[in-house]
Amino acid sequence: MTTADEGDNNPGAEADLGPFVQRILLGARLRAARESIELSSTEATKALGWYAGKLSKIEQGDVPTSDKDLAAAIRAFKIGPKEAGELQRLASLARRKLPPSRVAEWAAKYVHLVAAARELKLWNADAFPGTVQTADYARAQLERVVTVRPADVEPMAQDRAKRVERLRAPGAPRLWLVVGEEALHRSIGGPETLRGQLEQVRDLAELENVSVQVMPFSAGAHASHGVSFSIVNLMEGRPGLVYVAGLTTSDYLGREHQRVYDLVFDKLRADALSPQGTIELINRRIAEL
Structure with a gap:
């Protein structure tokens, strides 16, 4: 495998990968942040006041993350300012609409x-x-x-x-x-x-x-x-x-x-x-x- 550069280790700094991938990367980083403070999915859902399954969909990249929901997760998961800024940028990119595709x-x-x-x-x-x-x-x-x-x-x-x-x-x-x-x-x-x-x-x-x-x-x-x-x-x-x-x-x-x-x-x-x-x-x- 080729050697990773700085962008590879920092998804927020990578070249534009498209909203599908950025959504998945955002979800993965939110899940890592939640797990770093040993907060279970059930506990996090309760703390956030979200319906059952919403957090799972966000962490898996199945749905876009709104600014409001991201801000709530940043507070609940105790995410620092630098990481929060990168996640906000990633969330914004992940909400873009792609031109119509030839495939589903x-x-x-x-x-x-x-x-x-x-x-x-x-x-x-x-x-x-x-x-x-x-x-x-x-x-x-x-x-x-x-x-x-x-x-x-x-x-x-x-x-x-x-x-x-x-x-x-x-x-x-x-x-x-x-x-x-x-x-x-x-x-x-x-x-x-x-x-x-x-x-x-x-x-x-x-x-x-x-x-x-x-x-x-x-x-x-x-x-x-x-x-x-x-x-x-x-x-x-x-x-x-x-x-x-x-x-x-x-x-x-x-x-x-x-x-x-x-x-x-x-x-x-x-x-x-x-x-x-x-x-x-x-x-x-x-x-x-």
Whole structure:
């Protein structure tokens, strides 16, 4: 992983990450402040006079935080002037409205999270995820998604292809990718498109910040049948978010869930082929196509 600079350790001083991410960072810092004075969520809710569940929504970044609510939390959590100023700025940025997106808000949120991530752990059983897709592969996949308008297929495919470049750029996130062997055989877009996708994944695997492993058919049962997921870590030393997508919505699971998903991901990596064995398998598939 690349070395953190001052902005990485101080989310309030980072480049503009977008309101979705800033909301999550604000919630994480408020939760850290509450826990630092050993105040439980129930105790804090009572002290703040909020309805049950409101504090949880703010800490998880599910809702914007008003100036009034933030001021109340700053007092209740005994937050100092410097930190309070940074939180007020972050809250203001997090309340901005983004221009309309080509995708639903729940999907757009994930795109912003990935763009701001310091570390990504991705598991997908039957295809390569959007984070590593070529434009041709993305186009072929998006054309079959019933919730994507035909006019949006090409722009979305190009957007996915551009996201790959962040993995090659300075300050790139650490990526751990595990895919099922089916991804090497499912002919999304046809043999030429699949070959191009495999070649791109092979090239990415040569980067120091990227690790790619394949779960072979021969491994039999594994730890996550029927559930593909992403673990997005935004800050070092702090829990991130688990993203589980469906056809029309998605779930963003917080720190109480991440321990389980981290354990599952570790088991997937342990059962998968080694990075070198993965490259050898990918090369054989490329030669076959």
